[in-house]
Amino acid sequence: MNPNLTTDRPTFVTHLECSLTGERYEADQLHGLSRAGRPLLVRYDLDMVRAVAPRAMIAARPTDLWRWRELLPVRHTSSIVSLGEIETPLVPIPRSGGPKVLVKDEGCLPTGSFKARGLVMAVAMARELGVTKIAMPTNGNAGAALAAYATRCGIETIVFCPDDTPEINVREIAMQGARVYRVNGLIDDCGAIVGKGAAEGRWFDFSTLKEPYRIEGKKTMGLELAAQFGWRLPKAIFYPTGGGTGLIGMWKAFDELEKLGWIGAERPKMFAVQASGCAPIVRAFEEGVEHAERWEDASTVAAGIRVPKAVGDFLILRAVRESGGKAMAVGDPAILKAVDDCAKKDGLLLCPEGGATLAAYHEALNTGLVDEDDEVVLFNCATGLKYPMPAANVAIDKDGPIDFDDL
Numbered sequence: 001m002n003p004n005l006t007t008d009r010p011t012f013v014t015h016l017e018c019s020l021t022g023e024r025y026e027a028d029q030l031h032g033l034s035r036a037g038r039p040l041l042v043r044y045d046l047d048m049v050r051a052v053a054p055r056a057m058i059a060a061r062p063t064d065l066w067r068w069r070e071l072l073p074v075r076h077t078s079s080i081v082s083l084g085e086i087e088t089p090l091v092p093i094p095r096s097g098g099p100k101v102l103v104k105d106e107g108c109l110p111t112g113s114f115k116a117r118g119l120v121m122a123v124a125m126a127r128e129l130g131v132t133k134i135a136m137p138t139n140g141n142a143g144a145a146l147a148a149y150a151t152r153c154g155i156e157t158i159v160f161c162p163d164d165t166p167e168i169n170v171r172e173i174a175m176q177g178a179r180v181y182r183v184n185g186l187i188d189d190c191g192a193i194v195g196k197g198a199a200e201g202r203w204f205d206f207s208t209l210k211e212p213y214r215i216e217g218k219k220t221m222g223l224e225l226a227a228q229f230g231w232r233l234p235k236a237i238f239y240p241t242g243g244g245t246g247l248i249g250m251w252k253a254f255d256e257l258e259k260l261g262w263i264g265a266e267r268p269k270m271f272a273v274q275a276s277g278c279a280p281i282v283r284a285f286e287e288g289v290e291h292a293e294r295w296e297d298a299s300t301v302a303a304g305i306r307v308p309k310a311v312g313d314f315l316i317l318r319a320v321r322e323s324g325g326k327a328m329a330v331g332d333p334a335i336l337k338a339v340d341d342c343a344k345k346d347g348l349l350l351c352p353e354g355g356a357t358l359a360a361y362h363e364a365l366n367t368g369l370v371d372e373d374d375e376v377v378l379f380n381c382a383t384g385l386k387y388p389m390p391a392a393n394v395a396i397d398k399d400g401p402i403d404f405d406d407l
């Protein structure tokens, strides 16, 4: 048995806070967005955490997501539905990336993507707070993670995805016990259906950042990086940005770690990577504004970052700007070339969104935003096995002559 999941540990949540206005909300109650229509952030008594859970104690635990319990919102271990949320490896890609480039390979997580981090937390909290029916809009991976965790603990799930969502994602969602519907629109059109049903009291709305706990799950990427780097951070992080939960979560993690005195004040440059066919955050970054307009006619092979409008846009933009990083867009050809390069040269099969970070890294290198000697981390958010690959169907007739020189 995993000791991280057998001991009931206290939680140190004090309250929740509107990310825009700072307005305070009670812990232990079901919340969606704040009254200002913005994401809620979970706040902790970090002085207490420092007093009862020294860094060395956490470092001595098995290295899964639940070692961070004191910095997570779940109160009772019995609320947690685990499928084995391991610490993901940092894989060097010296040939397709460079001597100091590491890929954080999130494809090793349950359901094959880092959506598991957010959803394992959000589902545990939903269960703790008595939710019995959940709906969600998804480009695929979030729906799969929701279906897996919610089904496992008997919560009913209804999932809506754009009609061109990859077949494998739709099927895995259905296989894992959700009712899944294709919608003739994009993810925000699916979100509108979810919102309407939620307003009618039919279900709880699990859209990205519309409940407070997915950020807390995604925050563990930042906590893990700090531990893996020996309580410091890399020079730069390239993050494929859709709704931005992970980037916002990591930025929050770094703040909490500094307040705990576990890391210093230095921060990585945060690069929010989008596809040029759907780059609302990049456009807002370049225009110097705080909020991003909806991107019309969004299209890219990297489905996970095809998000025309993000409710946490200002949080993504703030983190990128404060860090001295940049929001960058890369085209589909560069994305596919990066996936191909990494697979052929380094034997690591990235998802297209992961490929986008590798393409953006090379652009940042060429334009002097990062140096070849800088330690950088690229996020590969899902296993490449979930995505279409070029055909490889050369056959051999075992009964005919085989030209071995030609093989």
Ligand SMILES: *Cc1c(COP(=O)(O)O)cnc(C)c1O
Pocket: 113, 115, 141, 142, 208, 240, 241, 242, 243, 244, 245, 246, 247, 304, 305, 351, 353, 354, 381, 382
């Ligand atoms: C969801 C997803 C993203 C975007 O993550 P956010 O934190 O929502 O921005 C990137 N890549 C993949 C594969 C995804 O499934």
